[in-house]
Amino acid sequence: MRHKSWHILREEGALTLCRQTPARFDVAVRAELPLADPLRVSQQVRQDMWRAVQSTRxxxxxxxxxxxxxxxxxxxxxxxxxxxxxNLAAKIAAVLEDESKRQRWVRHAQRRVSSGSGLQNAQQAEKLRKCAAEFDKGSESAP
Incomplete structure (x- = not known):
């Protein structure tokens, strides 16, 4: 079964993951998370949000x-x-406020940063910094 593509739109300081372009919010809920890989976080949030509201036509x-x-x-x-x-915004808010999900998202998005040697941590932190710097690049779409 072929899956439709997801679009990854990058702007200065932001990343948007959406199925259809242009991205549009008819309903939106906001939350703050610690610094982590934005693409990994967006994929995890999308997945959990979809599980909670997939019955919404x-x-x-x-x-x-x-x-x-x-x-x-x-x-x-x-x-x-x-x-x-x-009730759609409340369902999405419940996903974003679920502490176990939030911890899993951040853990997943930071999982490359290991508890190994200081050199490994420095290298992984540099990778995370470069990933965050990708925010500042232009727009792109995933195949």
Whole structure:
């Protein structure tokens, strides 16, 4: 079975993961997370959000990650073909506020940073810094 492609749109200081372009938020909820790989975080948030709201007819998830003072500002939601259900924002907020999910997202997005030697940690921290610097590149779409 062939899966439709996901678009990864990069702007200065932000990354947006969406199925359809242009990305549109008919419903949106925000949360803050510690600094981590924005692409990995966006994929994990999208996956958990979809599991929670997949029964919503015409829903297409969108996750936007922006750099903030203390880490990452996550905007999760998406476009809805038709009427937006009144409980949709609450369902998405429940996903973003679930502490076990938040810890898993950050752990997954930082998993390359091991507890090994100081040199390994420095190298992994540099990789994470470079990944965060990718925010500042132009827009691209994944195949």
């Amino acid at each position: 015409g829903f297409s998830p969108v996750v936007r990650i922006e750099r903030s003072e203390g880490g990452l500002l996550v905007t999760a939601g998406g476009r809805v073909a038709g009427r937006v259900p009144s």
